[in-house]
């Protein structure tokens with residue numbers, strides 16, 4: 001934990017001179033019948049920026065991710081996304097085919113449970129290759145080489161490329177899921193507890209890897225985590241949620257070192273070491 005905390009000082013805020021946000025959430029609200037999922041969530045996310053969403057269980061974090069990725073429709077509010085051509089569009093006004101194309105090309109979604117984000121009965125190489133084929137790659141050799149290269153980047157030995165993820169450990173599955181998501185060079189990655197369920201040493205290596213990739217590829221990331229050390233290590237900005245609402249937001253170090261809201265103070269006091 002201490003090591004992670006110290007390392008966070010090396011994160012630099014990305015430059016964003018006059019640039020439009022990549023993703024804009026405006027008043028996102030989702031009801032499940034009479035129960036609130038999340039209420040009135042708004043933020044801008046810029047290119048190369050990593051935002052952590054933290055909060056206790058049931059605070060609406062997964063709901064928010066599902067709204068951002070269009071896997072769920074908001075009860076009210078909007079998600080705007082700046083396309084590669086520079087035009088910012090309202091996701092709700094796109095047709096299904098356009099949204100699916102975006103999900104295949106521009107976005108990655110890293111599930112807490114890697115089994116949800118992988119095809120467990122096809123080889124690791126095919127898991128990565130499939131995403132490339134979905135965007136029109138046809139040349140087997142090129143697909144294989146790119147797949148091998150990505151396995152290498154996530155520290156999976158090339159000799160395991162033909163094995164199915166069923167035979168992988170939890171940490172390896174999670175790294176494979178990350179490779180599968182990054183191979184198409186997405187611009188936006190949404191991650192739901194990417195290190196949940198992994199033991200501490202595996203977690204630390206995975207976080208290092210994610211940090212490196214996010215910085216090298218200038219990825220924009222929304223990472224949901226209940227672990228403030230993960231938020232501290234990965235994110236530039238943090239958004240604290242409670243009962244579906246945003247209670248505090250700001251630069252990660254500022255919020256964690258000097259939380260303003262009583263709820264955040266409680267969260268920080270109970271989870272972060274002194």
Ligand SMILES: Nc1ncnc2c1ncn2[C@@H]1O[C@H](COP(=O)(O)OP(=O)(O)OP(=O)(O)O)[C@@H](O)[C@H]1O
Pocket residue numbers: 032035036037038055056057058059060061062063064226
């Ligand atoms: N499909 C659903 N149907 C009904 N209520 C739901 C559904 N999904 C979530 N909820 C409710 O919405 C609220 C927010 O849930 P959500 O899953 O977004 O929380 P979370 O912050 O991701 O929690 P966790 O940290 O446990 O994953 C909770 O009260 C939950 O019971």
Ligand SMILES: [Mg+2]
Pocket residue numbers: 061062063
């Ligand atoms: Mg959740």
